């Protein structure tokens with residue numbers, strides 16, 4: 165299960181990484197640093213599709229736990245992902261990286277709708293396409309959105325940048341004996357319910373043979389290291 169040379173990747177960033185050290189929301193200084201890392205990765209010649217979560221602002225499950233209708237709460241979560249996408253677009257364009265946001269929930273005044281062929285054209289022109297609003301339906305997450313866009317856009321791999329540096333056999337925040345997998349199979353991830361991405365996202369990647377690279381985006385320069393195969397990461401594959 166070795167990593168191939170990548171031409172195009174999908175980079176999924178959890179919403180929580182946009183908070184920086186804040187407890188909530190968007191830390192624009194931190195988003196600017198993330199944008200620098202994305203720019204550096206792009207300058208190596210890589211084509212990048214971006215998907216950003218919304219957990220730093222709103223998660224449907226959290227709303228539902230407080231008595232909201234689940235679908236309604238999920239719509240709020242989807243809108244949160246659009247806010248994050250716009251924040252990242254702004255940070256990238258400030259440093260000269262051309263981007264387009266495409267949302268799975270149509271909002272014409274704000275960004276483009278998801279149109280695959282149009283996204284392809286943006287990529288040909290050297291732009292980064294940020295896909296917002298997940299799959300555009302409640303009861304899903306942006307992990308599923310990331311897997312779907314990675315398949316549609318024929319990405320060579322899905323890089324999941326999060327707060328943890330890989331996939332562990334137990335929760336490393338709770339269990340000090342937890343160990344990290346270097347590589348792990350999709351079927352094991354699903355059978356053991358390992359916390360990588362939600363099951364529908366993992367299954368979509370498995371069925372389309374798209375490896376998932378789980379790494380921590382919190383350390384500076386880590387995206388470049390992981391892309392060069394030098395970072396700490398877990399590769400989930402067939």
Ligand code: UDP
Nearest residue numbers: 179217218219224238241242298299305306
């Ligand atoms: N969401 C949804 N459908 C999607 C994508 C997202 O309903 O296709 C909602 C869902 O409520 C989710 C929230 O948007 O909790 C934010 O996305 P996510 O939890 O995936 O963000 P992350 O954990 O990556 O920050």
